[in-house]
Amino acid sequence: MNPADVKSALTFNRVSKSFAGRTILNAVDATVNPGEIVVLLGRSGSGKSTIVNLAAGMEQPDSGSVVLAGHPLAQVSERERTLLRRRSVGLVFQAFNLLPELTVFENVHLRHALDGRDGTKEVEAMLAEVGLAGRGGEHPDHLSGGEQQRVAVAAALVHQPALVLADEPTGALDQVTAGVIVDLLVRLTRGRGGALVFVTHNPEYVAIADRVWRLDDGQLSQERS
């Protein structure tokens, strides 16, 4: 194992992945350092979501290895991958982030609850930070899209993950609201010392990046911001 990997939040070593004969990723090498903000740019269908799924251990590469917070995902069991995802990763998606069965509070509290930990204070603090203090009892259905996404940001960050994966988190939002969400994501991730991989097709967001990845035709090219 490369000692450098231990320090990285996420490392891809020659990761390849194809679907139905179409190569999505071709021997991709990439690293996200702790506390670093990476913006992943690519067109629709370029394989951005595949990178997120691989990073979160929700899919396995055809070849190569993914190392998440020092743990090579291919070498641990499904259960350990799941626990790693629960404790070290935060996820924000364009939509369908939240469980309609649960209240705002319960959604944010979910990872603590699954772990059998009491995270009430953290959840309440987090809700206050995203500007939803006192609204924990409401159901996500009754919130606006922006509010829902704020809940999603809170849920993704409440457990102080090493890595936050945001997949087009602003895709369904108007520009003003989108700005608020991106600010929140950046501020909260930085505040907690986590790394952020921000997936988008919108080049405007390069502004927030420490580093920019471009995904094109299965190849990942990197550039400093």
Added chain:
Amino acid sequence: MPTEFSLRNVLVTFGCFCVVGVILGGCFDSAAQVSAEKTGDKPIQIGQLLSDPLVADPRVAGYARATVAPTFSFPADHGPHSDYRTEWWYWTGNVTTADGRAFGYQFTVFRFAMAPTTVPRASAWATRDTWLAHLAITDVDGQKFYAFERSARGAGGLAGAQGDPFRVHCEGWQVSGTPMRIQADAGGVALDLTMQAGKPVVLQGDQGLSRKGAEPGNASLYYSLTRMPTTGTIRIGERRHDVSGTSWMDREWSTSALEAGVVGWDWFALQLADGREVMFYRLRRADGTATNFSGGTLIASDGSVTRLSAAEVTLTSTATWTSRTGTKYPAAWHLRAADLELDITPRLPDQELDLAVRYWEGAVVVSGSQRGVGYVELAGY
């Protein structure tokens, strides 16, 4: 899961009362109820049964009453007298083996009528008589006393009696023929004894009418064969003993006998070495005193009979014995009558028949002015 059966109730009732119940149901219903209250679960005692004022029971009506002495005729009168409610055949005896080993025995058959008249019935099992038999053997040297009982309906060849040829039997036990032969076995012991008539029939009381109370009809018809030379075998377990000796037969039948207040009796049948016999019974009240209708007979060696009134006999109990059942019986007596001064001692203290009906009946030896042997019956203790 217990699934008790309602029938069981009925049959438990039957089972427990197949002996007691027959007696009670047949003759002494009211006595039974009284005694049940008094005694709880204890067996019925003969004295209590017989002491009840039966005259008050309307069901006595319809039975013959012993009011005058009939003309006895034998062997017909050895047979049953179905007109009367109660009847028994009683044999007791003292026998010894050639080498002097002594035994006493008692063999009794009771008949109880359950109804005064016979309703015509189609079934051969129908009967109005129930029969009860007791078998007791006293093994004097072995210090053991054996007692058994059997009961049956007077039908189906299970129990019954007839005069000529003579036979009385109950559940396989029987006395039959001339001379009479007793055959009975139970629980590993057996009797097989043949008894010659010996001396002539003794008609007890007034020519066979033995009055037991002031009321006319409170009497029994009663005769005895007082000295019956006896030979045969007694089996105890695997051992068979050839024995000889003398037996005593009592025959008595009645419809009602005892007066109110009588709780039991003591009965003595003694065979003396000089060829005489003494029979004496004392009817006891609850306080232990005897009624005036106690009495007996003294039979000379030639068979002539002298009646003994209550006043002519002095009977004193000189010892007591308490049985396993907690019943306290007199256990030795001094009897004075005519020229006789007799000391009477049980051959074994424990000769209590702890059966459905509980009483003491046992072999005794006589000493004093005459030596002899005999049997004593103690009822109502």
Added chain:
Amino acid sequence: MTILATIAWRSQRQHPWLAALAILGIALGVAVATAIALANAAARHAFAESITGIVGNASHQVVAGSAGVPEGAYAAIRAAALAHGGAAAPVVEAEVALIDRPGRTLRLFGIDPFAEAPFRASTSAVQRDRAFPLARLLTEPGAIVVSQPTAEALGLSDKIRIRHGTTIRELTLIATVPDDGNALNRSATIAVCDVSTAQEILGRLGVLDRIDLILPDGEALSAVTTALPSGAEIVPAARRGDSLRQLTEAFHTNLSALGLIALVVGMFLIANTASFAVVRRRELFSRLRAHGATPGQILALVLGEALVAGIFAAVLGVALGIALAHFLLRLVTRTIGDLYAVIGPATISIDRSIVLQGLALGILATLLAALWPALDAARSAPRLGLLRTVPERAWRRSLPWLALGGGGLLALCGAVLVGLPPTITWGFVGLGCGLIGAALLVPVLLLPVVSGLAWLAGILALGRHPLVTLASRAVGANLSRTGIAVAALSVACAAALGMTLMVGSFRLALDTWLATTLSADVYISAPRLVAARVGAQPLEPTLTARLLAVPGIAAVLPKRDAVVSVTFPDGTSDDVDMAAFEPLPDSRDAFVARPAFASPAAREAAWTAFTGGALFVTEPFATHRAVKAGDHLIVHTPTGDQRLTIAAVLVDYSSDQGAVYLHRERYRAWFSDDGITALALTAAPGVEVEDLCARLRLAAGDAPLSITSSRALKTASMTVFDRTFAITAVIRWLAAGVAVLGLIAALAAVQFERARTTARLRAAGVTPREVIALAVIECLFTGLAAGLLAIPIGVALAAGLTHVINRRSFGWSMELHTDPWQLVLTVALAAGAAIIAGLIPAWRASRRPLAEALHAD
């Protein structure tokens, strides 16, 4: 875990009626199984008490069939028993009808009180009651004693009029004995009397029905054996009533199996609901997985739901079962009373073990049914976002496995039926394998069948309609949601069809048999206590003479029904029913041999042998006693043992106990018995049968006689038959009801889930009426497919029930008659149920405001 429970609860709450239907379905299954278990237990209990409870402590019994043991032998037998430390007691007993309580009976039990103690008395204390009027019991003609509960239950007064055979007598109740506090006592209706009374009332003068014995050792046994009179034999007491008990056991086993069918259908239902609940929430599980829920946590969530539903369903089911048991018990006891023996009134007692079994069955069945969907849910891939087609694909991937499993179970079914011992239980195991195997194949076959239907619809020129195309596609697409429900419906319909066909075949066979057998015009016998059994109580000779003097009788066929003691080729002995008669030469055609006589000459030879003293036995007799034509039976008669050949096995549906037939001349000679228990009369030419019946009734006067025309007798027989199968009808409708509930739940769920698709269709301009039409067509396809698939399964099941279960249980063989009308009805039932199931949600979907529907998740 609380968060998972919260999620489960809230997600189920969105469709509360779905959960409710599932719970109701499994509850009904549990209810039927529990009710049958309770009713069986109660009936068995009452039966056991009536038949064998009064054996008491006896180790052996001396019996001599209905001829009875000569009473003269008793004293010697008792003496022999007593001499060896044993005991003996006489018994004369019979069931008698209570005239003032129509339909109720009393078992008159005549005993000798002097001999009873060792047998039916415990030493425990009823010594309380010393006033027991034993003298009256012994000396009063007609005196009886009953227990207090019996007296109360039957409302007995002091004077009780009873009927035994054609005789009416009056009994006197002289005492009641108290209840010992055990409520179960109430189920026995026994009157104890003296043996003399029993002999007189029951016309058993000179004989005893049996002598109970307690024999401590073989020495006692041989001593008693030497005292036996001719025709009597000594049998172990425990064996008495065994054969009768075994026969009713077959009946109870059949009922239990029926109950299990309902439960299995219920299991399909819960599996379907659980499976649907998983499919419906696939996204939820994927999101939970993405947020870090482990597969174990998802499994726990789904199984936890099932557990809660199972507990609810089990409790509800047991409660329903107890209520249903009271209803079923009436049917069960009536059937036993019709077919086997008079039993006392049975009462349901809430047996804790049966209740626990019911609860366990419900919960375990639910967990088992939910296990596969739960595992499926646990395998959900972690994902955020929307996915649809993957689960359908997964389901289709599992089709080959289902086909393999179903085929394997079908093969197992064949192996069990052919290879294992031919017991009823194995028969049911085999059929159960077959049924479940078929159920697994239903989803596999569903798609081709639906395609076929769509193709058919195309031929009928409807197929061009886009709605029909859409509907047939939807059925295939929704297979993962509906497959199990359709299988459940198919199985339930098949079970109902199979039983219906079996009962129908049976009915037809019986009907045909009655038509040929009831060749005389009028049948006379004493009224029966047990419809399917003729009492051995002979008619009074003077009464017979009076009847035969009636003008208009062309021919008389007297019959003597008796119970005789028989020793079988294997050396065992038992009492068996015997019918002694002398068939008219032209009525021989009514007797059909099975296997059939090889030639007319063989048939003639069999009849010649019969006239000469050979036996015929009925088919059930041959089955249960494992004998065949050519075997020998030893029949014990008062004039000595007779070793008789079985000349033929005859088809006979009159009794599942079976019987032996003997020529009446031989019976009269061997049993010294001229008694007649039944008369068959032929009317003279020109005499109306009903007129003859009327004249015979007039001649009979007050005598209680059953004088029946052959037509009325046939009707009565069919009535008993229909009553017998009433309980199976009840159960199969319950099973079908469970299945319909399941289908409604499944199809309705699909329709609700498709609300968004429906909304899109409506947005594209499809009218509400067309939305409903689409749902109806889709459900119709599903229902038709289920119904069509039920037909081969049902026919196969009917064949199994007819040729395996019926034959093993009762020994009857018959042709399977496939009534086409029943097949049509089955398909119609399935399609109808499906349409009803689809209609409600479709109607609701069509009425939902479009905007709301479009945006609903």
